[in-house]
Amino acid sequence: MRKLLFTALNTVVLMGLASVAFAAAVAPETISMIAIATAFGMGIAAFGCGLGQGLGLKAACEGTARNPEASGKITVILLLGMAFIESLAIYTLVIALILLFANPLIG
Amino acid sequence: MLPTTRINDRIEAFLAHRGFYLHDVRILVRNQLYLVALSFVVSLVLGLPSWALAFFAGAALSTMNFWLLAKGLQGAVLRSRGAVAVTLARFYGRMILTGLALFGLIIWGGFPVAALLAGLTTVVINILFWGMFQFHRQKGKEA
Numbered sequence: 001m002r003k004l005l006f007t008a009l010n011t012v013v014l015m016g017l018a019s020v021a022f023a024a025a026v027a028p029e030t031i032s033m034i035a036i037a038t039a040f041g042m043g044i045a046a047f048g049c050g051l052g053q054g055l056g057l058k059a060a061c062e063g064t065a066r067n068p069e070a071s072g073k074i075t076v077i078l079l080l081g082m083a084f085i086e087s088l089a090i091y092t093l094v095i096a097l098i099l100l101f102a103n104p105l106i107g
Numbered sequence: 108m109l110p111t112t113r114i115n116d117r118i119e120a121f122l123a124h125r126g127f128y129l130h131d132v133r134i135l136v137r138n139q140l141y142l143v144a145l146s147f148v149v150s151l152v153l154g155l156p157s158w159a160l161a162f163f164a165g166a167a168l169s170t171m172n173f174w175l176l177a178k179g180l181q182g183a184v185l186r187s188r189g190a191v192a193v194t195l196a197r198f199y200g201r202m203i204l205t206g207l208a209l210f211g212l213i214i215w216g217g218f219p220v221a222a223l224l225a226g227l228t229t230v231v232i233n234i235l236f237w238g239m240f241q242f243h244r245q246k247g248k249e250a
Contacts, residue, residue, distance in 0.1 A: 076131045079180050080234050083173055087231050090172075094209060094224060101214045 026106045034103065038096045045092035049085050056081045125178070132177050135237055139170045142229045161218035165226020168208055173230045175201050 060078040064071045098104075115137065122133045146166045150159030179197045212218050 072129050075180055076129055079132060079135075079177055080238075082176055082180070083230055083234060086172065086176065087169070087227065090169075090205060090209070090227060091224065093206060094213070094220065094227070097210060097213050098220055101210075102217075102220070 030106065034099055034106075038099045041099075042092055042096045045089055049089040052085045053082060056085070126181065127177065128181060131237075132181065135233065136174060136177055138233050138237065139173055139230060142233060143167050143170050146226065146229075157217075158219045158222040161212070161220075161222035162226040164212055164216075164218060165223040166229045167226075168205065168212075169227045169230040172201060172205060 056078060060074050063074045118137045118140065119133050122136055127133045127136060143163070143166045146159070146163045150156070150163050153159050175197060179194055179201075183194045209223075212223060213220060
């Protein structure tokens with residue numbers, strides 16, 4: 001099952017990248033570098049956002065456990081923090097999609 | 108009672124019925140819904156240019172995200188059984204949907220990315236304005 005999922009995901013990624021590789025008259029090294037940069041960028045963003053969300057959630061859990069009456073206010077603040085952090089990850093996803101599929105610098 | 112207050116009350120009653128039991132969260136979601144509606148009306152008035160549609164799509168996408176996040180968090184606090192599985196499923200479902208929607212909008216739709224990003228930023232702007240309003244209200248109470 002895991003192997004099948006891995007193969008399917010690989011196929012999707014390769015099919016997605018194939019259109020870029022064939023459509024643009026750009027050196028393959030450039031495309032490789034863009035793909036690597038995108039992967040690193042998204043990875044770093046996911047790492048930072050995951051760390052931030054985890055810390056926020058940890059603090060919220062501790063706060064709620066210490067003072068259950070304040071759980072309403074804590075939930076609101078947690079929601080705001082999560083929304084802020086998640087928007088950063090979404091921006092990175094947009095940049096990654098632009099770099100991969102709608103890159104203005106490679107025509 | 109002012110008509111705007113009546114509309115606010117109706118929307119808040121609808122949101123409360125949908126499971127938004129925290130007052131502040133209801134206000135935030137309500138304001139976000141107003142922003143989406145406003146962007147839709149502006150794009151209709153301007154004759155549906157691509158940048159206005161992209162802004163509306165970004166705002167709608169971020170609102171959907173915010174709605175599901177708010178509802179999921181409130182539900183996770185209340186639910187005693189199966190909270191982890193439901194929250195995880197919701198989170199990954201939301202992320203996959205957002206990714207697919209963004210992919211479709213940017214690659215297949217060819218929407219202007221700057222307007223799309225501006226639409227996605229509406230949630231952040233909404234929260235910032237709400238925070239400023241709360242701060243000023245608290246200052247006013249203290250003074």
